[in-house]
Amino acid sequence: MIRWLHLGLIALMLPLAACFETEPLTQAATRGLLPATGPSSVQVLRDAVTVTGPAGYCVDVEATSESDIEAFVLLVRCRSTLRASPVLSATITGLESDGNPDSLRRLTTFLQSMPGRAQLSRSGDPSDVTVEAANFADGVIWLLIHDNGNPSAFDETYWRAILPVAGRIITLSVLAAADHPFERDSGLAILRNFVMRMRTQNAAQ
Template sequence: MARFIGRAFAVLSPLVLAGCLGDINGTVPAAVTRSVMDGQVVVAGPDGYCVDPRATRENRDEAFVLLASCSSVSATPSATAPFAKSLITVTVTRPAQTGEFDASLSGAEAFFRSSDGRSAIAMDGDPSGVSLVSTETTDDMFVLQAELSDNGRAEGLGRNQWRAIFVVNDNLLSASVMSLASSELSAETGMAILQALVRKIRATSPKAG
C-alpha cells in the first residue's frame, strides 16, 4: 500500500514545484476548474483560487493541478481574492486495482510516519526535515498537517502544509495546501482551506452513476 500511496506524489517533484512558484504572477486566463481523468474528476479550489494551466500536467494514469489566488495566476489585481493566500496542489492517480483504495486510506498514517512517507513530503527528499504535527483518519479521508525545515521546502513556501488523501470516482486524490513564506497560515486557517478544497472537488466532480 505504501507503493500505491507514494504514486500520488510522483508528479510533484521539487523541480516541478519550484517551476510553478517561479511562474506565478502571469497573464494567463484564470480558469476556476480543471477536468482530468476523462472528466471523472473536476479540480476546483475555494473561492478566490484559480487553476494555473501552465503548471497542469496529465497523462493516462495521473494528473497534477496547481491552484493559486486568481489575482496571482492572471495578474489581475481586481480578481476575487481568497480569504487567505496559499499554494494548492492536487494530484489525481488511477489505481492499478480498484480494491487498493481501502488499503491505501487505512494505511496512509503508517506510510506518512515512515521514512518513505516523510520523504514524499520533503522537497529535497530528506525525511529528517519533516515533522508530522497532526493526523486524522475518517471513513473516507486521511488528513495530515506537516511542518518542514528550511531545506525540506521549496523557496517561497512557508513551513506548514496540510494534505488530504481521498477518493473521487475510483481515482485516488492527494490535495495539498501550502503556506507561503510571506504569509504563514495558522493551523485553523490551513485546515479550513483544505476542507473547503475537498468539499469543492467532491461537489464539482460528477456523481458516480
C-alpha cells in the first residue's frame, strides 16, 4: 500500500511539472533561444540539487524559475552553432525519492496508459500525447514522447527522463527546434549525457 501511495504521489507531481515547464519554454522560444551567457550550473531548492548539462551548455538565467516546491532550469548552447541545437530542461520536484527502483518501474507502465498520458500532457489531454518509446533501465525511465501541446517553436517529439537525483524526483528533457528535429538516436544520446552529468554533479549530495 505504501509503495502504491508513493507511486501515486509521483504521478500527481508530473502534471505540475508539465504546467510549470510550458510558460518558461514559451517565453524562451519567443526570445529566439539565443546562446546563453549564464553559468554552466545552478543550484536550486535551497541548494538541494545542482543542475548542469553536457559540455557546451549554459543556464538560461531568464528562463529559470523556482517556487517553494519545484524548480525549472533551461539550458541552451553557450555558443552559436550552424544549425539550431536542441535545448535541455530540468524540472525538480519537492517530492523525495524512496530509493526503490520498483516504484519507477511501475510508473513506466502507468505512463503508457490513458491516465498516465494525461499526466505527461502539457494540456492535460491524453489524446495530445503518444508515448512512442518507454523503458526503465539503469534506474531511469526513458520516454520518447509526441505531444501536440508542445510550444510551437519546438518539435512535438522529444525525449524525457525521470529519475532520482540527490534524493529528489527530477525530469530531464531534450527538445529540438521545430524546423530542426533531431534523429531519434542523437536525441537519446544527448539525454543520456545529461543524465550522467546530473548524477555525477550530485553524487556527493
